[in-house]
Amino acid sequence: MSLRVLLVEDDRELRATLSESLRVEGYDVLPAASLADAHALMAHADAQGGIHIVLLDLGLPDGDGESLLAALRQARSTPVIVISARETEAPKIRLLDAGADDYLVKPFPLGELLARMRVALRHRGTATQPAVTRYAQGDLLIDLRAHRVQRGGDDMHLTPTEFKLLARLVRSAGQVVTHRQLLADVWGAEFTEHTHYLRLYMGQLRAKLEADAADPQRLLTEPGVGYRLVEGDD
Known part of the structure; x- marks a missing residue:
């Protein structure tokens, strides 16, 4: 089965672009526009083998993505890569200390995101290779x-x-x-x-x-x- 990505991003255009790009790379993408969507998708995915990696925006319409990271770290070791426009040092340090595997500042090249995803997955014992496209x-x-x-x-x-x-x-x-x-x-x-x-x-x-x-x-x-x-x- 394809590796399943939970993409939590409230910007509709970016969410659609990333979803399509990740699907081309062979990932099964679950797009969420809010914290509520993300929790619902995680609950549904648990019955189908779970989520393999989370891409997490911070500024969401119903709260901050940091709360989802905290909830994930209470019960799961799923790798989490924060994707955010916040580029100051303090939030990066806080979120990495809170359990994020990586922090990527928008805008970012797709190739870098894919490479960081492979690294995060590899650290959890999931070997991946660049997709044949x-x-x-x-x-x-x-x-x-x-x-x-x-x-x-x-x-x-x-x-x-x-x-x-x-x-x-x-x-x-x-x-x-x-x-x-x-x-x-x-x-x-x-x-x-x-x-x-x-x-x-x-x-x-x-x-x-x-x-x-x-x-x-x-x-x-x-x-x-x-x-x-x-x-x-x-």
């Missing part, structure tokens, strides 16, 4: 960060679900991804028995990305197990 095989080029799929130099239009399914396969190119894993990562844990979703969307992807959808050479079926995107050229 580019795939090339023959005349097929997939760039997840640019949200672009090209075949023979032509841009291919994919629906959001088709793109999400393809992205999950790209991140495991050359490896079999089980039906259950694909359904959980693309549609959610409650859809792991809905294998007909996979048959439908894989058929649509093959129609767009294969020379002959009836004889696929890229999006392969592993009978009774799952699907595999053949290994790329680079």
Whole structure:
């Protein structure tokens, strides 16, 4: 299963941008605009394997993010990275002493955030590697960060679900991804028995990305197990 990120950020534009960027990197993002949202999402996530890392803004509409950090540290060791516009030394020291794993001042480059997330996760024993976001095989080029799929130099239009399914396969190119894993990562844990979703969307992807959808050479079926995107050229 993808690592689950709780993103607590009240700025709608930044929340949407970070959510999309983190999803491209392979994370399962739970966006929260307030403390109340964050507590509700944590309670729901506990039934699905919990939260792996928290990105926490401070100035929220129903309180300060510092209170959520305190609540987390009472019962959890989940890594927490504070993302805030407060750049003076005092709040950084206070929050790091209170249990935050890191403190990043806005605005920040996405690459730095991702690297700090990997470090925080690694300190908790969760090994991560930079996500595979580019795939090339023959005349097929997939760039997840640019949200672009090209075949023979032509841009291919994919629906959001088709793109999400393809992205999950790209991140495991050359490896079999089980039906259950694909359904959980693309549609959610409650859809792991809905294998007909996979048959439908894989058929649509093959129609767009294969020379002959009836004889696929890229999006392969592993009978009774799952699907595999053949290994790329680079």
